[in-house]
Amino acid sequence: MNAHTGIDAPPLTRADADGVAVLTLDNPRARNALSDRTIALLHETLDAIAADASVRCVVLAAEGPAFCAGHDLKEMTARRADADRGRAYFEDLMGRCSAMMQAIVALPQPVIAAVEGVATAAGCQLVATCDLAVAGENARFATPGVQIGLFCSTPMVALSRNLSRKHAMEMLLTGEAVPAAEAHRMGLVNRVVPAGAARDEALALARSVAARSSLTIKTGKRAFYAQAEMGLAEAYDYAARVMAENMMARDAEEGIGAFIEKRAPTWEDR
Structure with a gap:
């Protein structure tokens, strides 16, 4: 102590x-x-x-x-x-x-x-x-x-x-x-x-x-608090844009590929 x-x-x-x-x-x-x-x-x-x-x-x-x-x-x-x-x-x-x-x-x-x-x-x-x-x-x-x-x-x-x-x-x-x-x-x-x-x-x-992708965690935390202050329709529009952008990240491509291939992902935080 x-x-x-x-x-x-x-x-x-x-x-x-x-x-x-x-x-x-x-x-x-x-x-x-x-x-x-x-x-x-x-x-x-x-x-x-x-x-x-x-x-x-x-x-x-x-x-x-x-x-x-x-x-x-x-x-x-x-x-x-x-x-x-x-x-x-x-x-x-x-x-x-x-x-x-x-x-x-x-x-x-x-x-x-x-x-x-x-x-x-x-x-x-x-x-x-x-x-x-x-x-x-x-x-x-x-x-x-x-x-x-x-x-x-x-x-x-x-x-x-x-x-x-x-x-x-x-x-x-x-x-x-x-x-x-x-x-x-x-x-x-x-x-x-x-x-x-x-x-x-x-x-x-x-x-x-x-142990997760820091890019994914950062994206999710920011989006969580932002959408919480929005109306329902605005929140869905915002979240859809965030998710589409997230899909373009290297870690999303790697994570989905690893899941399909049944292997552990290798995160690059980008």
Whole structure:
């Protein structure tokens, strides 16, 4: 375990192996809160990964008993001393955090959350934003802002795009914690595993994704999120164009040929 305690220690670490980049939130003393520094490091690291062809999938994990407790409320409260009582800072913070969340969606590589412990507020938003999520059976998810007079409006954006409206509204209106099994039933996470096994399961899932053509995965991820914002007819027109273009790729030709010939494909990612 790499539990940093020094003030200059980075709250995020990266380790790459076999085409998978593992990003670890590593500030357990602050329950891995999304401080200004953490948001900036996450966004910078995502930008670097987007341009790194050696990375085919990403796992987002965390050290300590909490996956992510959301925004750093102490950091935010300190800005109440600003001349405008923090308004400009709060607007800038929410903009920077929203941009980082959108960078996950825009990333060519899929991102898999490996969740142990609690994921609350913007931490729950982070899980909902990832393409896939694996949770240890001890994991808990909540958007508890309503309990302290601050509705989780930005987490709402990710939740409402992952859950049914009534499930999302229940989490947002009550702020109550949802256990891993319930989060799975609601569609917030893909798999629930024994406590402590989320990272290993996420890595296994990531290696499965990494074994595919990265061009195909990139094409599919981009198309999935684009069509989800369209009307039905527009979505079908768009998806048809994407599929026709995909058919012209070398990897599609190779993959179909390998299937017909009953052999393993050789991907060239083009």
